[in-house]
Amino acid sequence: MRTSPFLTSMKHSISRFATAVLLGAAAVSSFADTWPSKPIRFVVPFGPGGANDLVARAVAESVSKQLGQPIIVENKPGAGSVLGADIVAKSAPDGYTFLTPAAGVVTNAMIRPKMPYKEDDLVPVAMLTVSPSVIVVPVDSPIKDLKGFMAAAKVAPGLNFSTAGTGSTPHFVAEMLKLKSMAKIQVVPYKSGSEGMVAVIGKQVDATSESSAIVLPQIKGGKLRAIASTWSRRIAALPDLPTAQEQGFPNVVIGHWSGVFAPKGTPVEILDKMNRAVDAALKSSELRARLIPQGIDPIGGTREEFVKFIASEKARLGPIAKAADMKED
Numbered sequence: 004m005r006t007s008p009f010l011t012s013m014k015h016s017i018s019r020f021a022t023a024v025l026l027g028a029a030a031v032s033s034f035a036d037t038w039p040s041k042p043i044r045f046v047v048p049f050g051p052g053g054a055n056d057l058v059a060r061a062v063a064e065s066v067s068k069q070l071g072q073p074i075i076v077e078n079k080p081g082a083g084s085v086l087g088a089d090i091v092a093k094s095a096p097d098g099y100t101f102l103t104p105a106a107g108v109v110t111n112a113m114i115r116p117k118m119p120y121k122e123d124d125l126v127p128v129a130m131l132t133v134s135p136s137v138i139v140v141p142v143d144s145p146i147k148d149l150k151g152f153m154a155a156a157k158v159a160p161g162l163n164f165s166t167a168g169t170g171s172t173p174h175f176v177a178e179m180l181k182l183k184s185m186a187k188i189q190v191v192p193y194k195s196g197s198e199g200m201v202a203v204i205g206k207q208v209d210a211t212s213e214s215s216a217i218v219l220p221q222i223k224g225g226k227l228r229a230i231a232s233t234w235s236r237r238i239a240a241l242p243d244l245p246t247a248q249e250q251g252f253p254n255v256v257i258g259h260w261s262g263v264f265a266p267k268g269t270p271v272e273i274l275d276k277m278n279r280a281v282d283a284a285l286k287s288s289e290l291r292a293r294l295i296p297q298g299i300d301p302i303g304g305t306r307e308e309f310v311k312f313i314a315s316e317k318a319r320l321g322p323i324a325k326a327a328d329m330k331e332d
Contacts, residue, residue, distance in 0.1 A: 035098075035272030039072040044100045045263075048087025048107070050080040053197075054216040054299070058132050058261050059103040061293055065284035070276075076103075083107055083168065083331070085119065088264075092120035096268035101128065101277070105261050106172055109316050113324040114170040115331045125264040128274050129281040130302045130309045132294060133258040134214040135234030136176055137244070139227040141206050149231040149250040152210065153186055161187025162209040165199035168192050170329050172259050173199060175320060176212035176233055178327040179255045203227060214259040215240065215298030234258045240298040257320075260302070262309060278306045 047059045056078060063074035079087035084107040091102035102108070102125060112118055140146045146155055156162045164180075166173040169192060181188050193199040196213045203211050204226050215238050221227040222241070231247045232238050233255050247255035263281060265274060284290055285303035294301055 035270050035276070038098050038273050038276065039070050041099065042073040042075055043067075043070070043098075045074055045076045045103045046087050046091050046100065047076060047078050048080060048084035048102065048104050049078065051078050053195075054134050054214045054259060055103070055105045055261050057216065057297075058134075058294070058299060061290060062103075062131055062281065062284060065287060065290045066277075066280045069280035069283050083111055083170065085111055085115070088125060089119045091264065091266055092124035094266050096266040096270075098265070098269055098273035098277070100266065102264040103131065103261060104264065105259060106257075106316070107170070108262075108264065109313060110170045110175075110320060110324065113321055114329040124267045126267055126269060126274065127309045127313050128263040128265050128306060129278045130304055130312060131261045131263060131281065131285065132302055133234060133260045133300045134216045134298060135232045135238050135258045135300070136172055136212045137215050137218050137222070137229050137238070137241070137298075138176065138210060138212045138231045138233065138247070139200070139203060139218050139222065139229050140210045141203060142226055142228050144209070144228060146210070146228075146230060148245075149247055149252060149255075152230055153180065153184065153252075155209075156180070156186035156188050157184075159187065161189060163189045163191050163207075165191045165193055165202045165208040165211040167196040167199055167213075168194065169331060170324065171196070172214075172257055173212045174327075174329070175257050175323060176255065178323050178329075179233075179257065180252070182254065182323065182326065200227070216259075219298040231255075234300075238298055239295050239300065260312075274306060278309075 045059050045063050047056050049055045060076050063076050067074040079090055084104055088102055091100055094100040112122055146152045164177045177188050177190050191208050196217055199211045200213050202208045222229050229244050232244050233247050235256055282303040285301040291301055
């Protein structure tokens, strides 16, 4: 039986398509095998000197040793980390540009009516660290613990609580404390967590919650009193400080985490290589000795674990942002 010209043409087309797919896969595999062959860029969506910048630079130095290429850290602050995130989201997905953001990469979309990029334009690669939030009061405050804080907050006129702006981690801590309680906590937004902390030291406000990396020197220097940490376990650098959960507040759980993201379309092989390099760096005794004394917990783990963490943060924090009617400043 003769094969029709149409079927013959179809077979040739399918064969050419299959060949093209195989060649494309081989090209991607070859590219991933030789990656990295030049310096890599870590974009920090905050200014220099903060906790996120500190972590990014420490990790970049260690990861560069794992990969055999320099990692250049660039600070691109602005719009609550949206500017830096947008730069990376629109970068070439070639494995040479990564974002090292904080929780804003998840929460910004909850409080902003418009975003310049889609959430799935940034792909989770690896979790870096968590700097647990520490709730602090002036060192001579009569408040000694979280139960004492909540008791004082229920008496008129309540307490003032400084934050690093709408949607910041301190803002979420304040709303978690207010949620389902009769506490009168007035949120007072500042431009940064450092400014909010200084306001507590100067007694312009009654309390705040800020990254352990930021407040630890002030606690040890006798300028602030820590009354609770807000992560799921105690801080290694403050082992005697109980968590909010231990003090009877199971829903007050949040930390200043940081991670690595890549532009959508970056080859999976490269994502996996970067993840393994980050994980190995965070397990190294050298990097751990550098971070842990500053109140920063190295995390690492697989890409899959980071993806699950991001999803759980979205599901957990979204309802809080909605209940508090959080809107961008």
